Amino acid sequence: MARIPQHFIDQLLERTDIVSLIDERVSLKKAGREYTACCPFHDEKTPSFTVSPTKQFYHCFGCGAHGTAISFLMEYDRLEFRDAVDVLADAAGLDIPEEATSQSSSGPPREPLLDAMRQADRHYQAALRRDPGVIDYLKNRGVSGEMAKLYGLGFARDAWDDLTRRLPNKAAAAQAGLLIERDSGGYFDRFRNRLMFPIRDTRGRTIAFGGRTLGDDSAKYLNSPETPLFHKSDHMYGLFEARQAMRQLDRLLVVEGYMDVIALAQHGFPNAVATLGTATTASHLTTLFRHTQEVVFCFDGDAAGVRAARKAMEHSLGVMRGARRVRFLFLPDGEDPDSLVRGDGGRDAMAAAIESARPASEVLLGELTEGLDLATPDDRAQLVERARAPVNTLPPDAFRAEMVAEISRLSGLPPDDIRELYAANQPAPRPATAQNDAESNKSTYSAELPPVTRGLMLLLADPSLAGHIAGTDGLRDNDNPGAQILAEAIDFFARNPNVSVAQWLEHHREYRFFDRLQRLAAADPPGDAEHRAGEFADVVARLQKHSRSRATLRQRYNALVAQQERGPLDAAAAKELKEVLSQLQGRSPPPT
Numbered sequence: 001m002a003r004i005p006q007h008f009i010d011q012l013l014e015r016t017d018i019v020s021l022i023d024e025r026v027s028l029k030k031a032g033r034e035y036t037a038c039c040p041f042h043d044e045k046t047p048s049f050t051v052s053p054t055k056q057f058y059h060c061f062g063c064g065a066h067g068t069a070i071s072f073l074m075e076y077d078r079l080e081f082r083d084a085v086d087v088l089a090d091a092a093g094l095d096i097p098e099e100a101t102s103q104s105s106s107g108p109p110r111e112p113l114l115d116a117m118r119q120a121d122r123h124y125q126a127a128l129r130r131d132p133g134v135i136d137y138l139k140n141r142g143v144s145g146e147m148a149k150l151y152g153l154g155f156a157r158d159a160w161d162d163l164t165r166r167l168p169n170k171a172a173a174a175q176a177g178l179l180i181e182r183d184s185g186g187y188f189d190r191f192r193n194r195l196m197f198p199i200r201d202t203r204g205r206t207i208a209f210g211g212r213t214l215g216d217d218s219a220k221y222l223n224s225p226e227t228p229l230f231h232k233s234d235h236m237y238g239l240f241e242a243r244q245a246m247r248q249l250d251r252l253l254v255v256e257g258y259m260d261v262i263a264l265a266q267h268g269f270p271n272a273v274a275t276l277g278t279a280t281t282a283s284h285l286t287t288l289f290r291h292t293q294e295v296v297f298c299f300d301g302d303a304a305g306v307r308a309a310r311k312a313m314e315h316s317l318g319v320m321r322g323a324r325r326v327r328f329l330f331l332p333d334g335e336d337p338d339s340l341v342r343g344d345g346g347r348d349a350m351a352a353a354i355e356s357a358r359p360a361s362e363v364l365l366g367e368l369t370e371g372l373d374l375a376t377p378d379d380r381a382q383l384v385e386r387a388r389a390p391v392n393t394l395p396p397d398a399f400r401a402e403m404v405a406e407i408s409r410l411s412g413l414p415p416d417d418i419r420e421l422y423a424a425n426q427p428a429p430r431p432a433t434a435q436n437d438a439e440s441n442k443s444t445y446s447a448e449l450p451p452v453t454r455g456l457m458l459l460l461a462d463p464s465l466a467g468h469i470a471g472t473d474g475l476r477d478n479d480n481p482g483a484q485i486l487a488e489a490i491d492f493f494a495r496n497p498n499v500s501v502a503q504w505l506e507h508h509r510e511y512r513f514f515d516r517l518q519r520l521a522a523a524d525p526p527g528d529a530e531h532r533a534g535e536f537a538d539v540v541a542r543l544q545k546h547s548r549s550r551a552t553l554r555q556r557y558n559a560l561v562a563q564q565e566r567g568p569l570d571a572a573a574a575k576e577l578k579e580v581l582s583q584l585q586g587r588s589p590p591p592t
Contacts, residue, residue: 197211264338295325
């Protein structure tokens with residue numbers, strides 16, 4: 001997002017009606033001030049999906065899906081952020097402005113970089129066709145000419161300037177990661193004597209390369225660096241080819257290597273993808289689940305594979321809502337997908353291995369119970385505590401309910417007790433009912449919530465409340481980062497009374513608590529306008545009072561420290577300094 005000017009995103013959302021956008025894809029019905037439908041992101045019979053024309057925001061009370069018009073296109077049309085913006089810009093008749101190249105701007109123009117990638121792609125593929133040695137290497141690895149063409153395999157010759165001499169815009173090629181600038185001036189090729197694997201975005205454009213050495217280079221694989229086109233934690237090798245091969249991706253296989261992807265495709269599994277030299281991230285999972293409902297991770301059965309599976313599990317939990325499933329396939333020692341599918345068992349052996357992959361629930365429970373003797377009360381209690389964090393990460397739907405039921409069975413605690421215990425560790429409960437009515441909306445809101453949470457919920461439900469606040473200085477000085485976000489939101493809506501909540505949210509897409517802000521925007525606090533205004537003013541006043549109290553403590557602490565530097569404190573002053581320091585370090589929350 002940072003590479004598209006924010007003012008353009010604002011303009012785009014002003015010209016986009018989220019109701020019309022969604023209604024073109026999902027039939028909406030008017031229901032009071034909002035529109036409803038059966039959720040397009042999970043199976044349901046009773047509509048729990050709502051669209052607010054005022055907020056320009058959608059939310060499902062069943063599976064928790066929510067977001068702006070951009071988010072909807074990313075989820076429903078399975079687009080990356082940039083592509084979703086392209087779709088909305090085309091519909092609005094707007095051209096995405098070219099980014100300036102200064103460091104203070106949002107980055108270099110993309111088209112010259114994409115053009116350099118296209119030229120490099122053609123050059124590498126042509127070089128492979130003319131090199132018998134590389135062709136023999138591929139044949140020995142069992143890669144057919146058809147697969148080499150389908151995946152655009154190429155070859156970077158063993159020369160320092162083979163590509164450099166052929167690219168006219170060398171500065172753009174360097175920004176795209178193809179060339180490296182010499183300290184003494186000029187450029188040289190980043191990739192040399194390597195089999196080249198083009199990495200494509202969801203529109204089929206080459207945005208990076210992975211290169212496998214064909215010599216004695218110590219780095220077996222070399223990937224493009226992070227560039228304005230390429231962020232390795234957001235992209236998967238082979239995803240574009242998988243989408244082209246299969247109209248409906250019921251399942252995606254996540255493997256470790258480029259050659260694994262190609263070998264599986266050649267033997268009838270075109271739905272394989274690979275991470276790009278990094279562990280699976282939450283961003284990877286979000287991307288994968290835009291295209292399928294089931295992800296099967298294929299790992300080696302050794303210690304490294306188990307560690308990779310744990311990391312993948314950790315990132316999977318937060319996105320496993322609705323019908324989404326994650327399974328884990330641990331291959332026998334010495335095997336990888338490439339060797340297994342080419343072995344004696346061939347395709348049938350790989351198909352059987354995939355079908356036997358273990359469900360995420362089984363793997364997670366195995367992790368949670370590892371080393372525990374569930375015949376003892378202490379270890380059963382330890383299981384319940386171990387499970388608290390992963391269960392609280394899960395969205396409130398069927399998978400979470402199943403996990404609670406299984407932990408209840410293993411620990412002997414009733415499910416309601418476990419839910420109550422875990423809820424005590426949940427700062428912001430999300431609606432667990434699929435009924436889209438006033439009661440389910442109210443279930444998100446409680447006077448017992450922290451004041452910052454209540455303040456943001458109230459403001460995002462009615463941005464006009466910002467106009468009733470005289471100033472936000474006290475909030476901006478608050479130790480709580482959420483209070484600073486609240487202050488920023490008050491100032492924003494006070495200056496822009498006609499701007500939608502969705503537009504404000506898009507200003508925070510790269511904020512690490514962006515999804516939490518969206519959940520707060522989905523809430524509908526109870527009470528009429530007068531009641532909400534009174535409560536909002538009270539919340540802000542309490543937060544500002546807390547800030548003033550903290551400021552007073554800091555002033556007193558500084559005075560006592562200064563006094564101590566001039567000489568030893570007496571007993572009373574030393575005691576006071578200790579108490580003040582304890583209060584400051586405790587960062588006690590403001591009163592509710």
